[in-house]
Amino acid sequence: MKAYRLLTEDDTSAFCHKVSEALSKGWDLYGDPSYAFDAATQKMRCAQAVVKEVVGVEYTPEVKLGRL
Template identity: 75%
Template sequence: MLAYRLLTEDDTSAFCHKVTEALDKGWSLHGSPTYAFDAKRGVMRCGQAVVKEVEGRYDPEQKLGQL
């Protein structure tokens, strides 16, 4: 099964750490990162899709961050 996650965070080093942690756990980048302004909070937000090939079948109860 190919698992998919969209990692998001404010535009700080926390975003880079989140993506780096996912890569360290075997996830791969999928597509280009995104960058948008959150007008309600007045901050820039980043996003990056990641994918990972895992054993088994899709289970909507499974926590993707634990794969």
């Protein structure tokens, strides 16, 4: 199966660490990162899509994508 995740976080080093962790676990970047202002928190938010090909796993909604 091909898994997809959208990683989001405030625009801090925590976002970079989240993406770096996913890359170290075999996920690949998918598209460009996005940035948007969150008016509720008065902070910039970041988003990055990642994908991963997972052999031997069939997709169901119960799959814990963060554990792949």
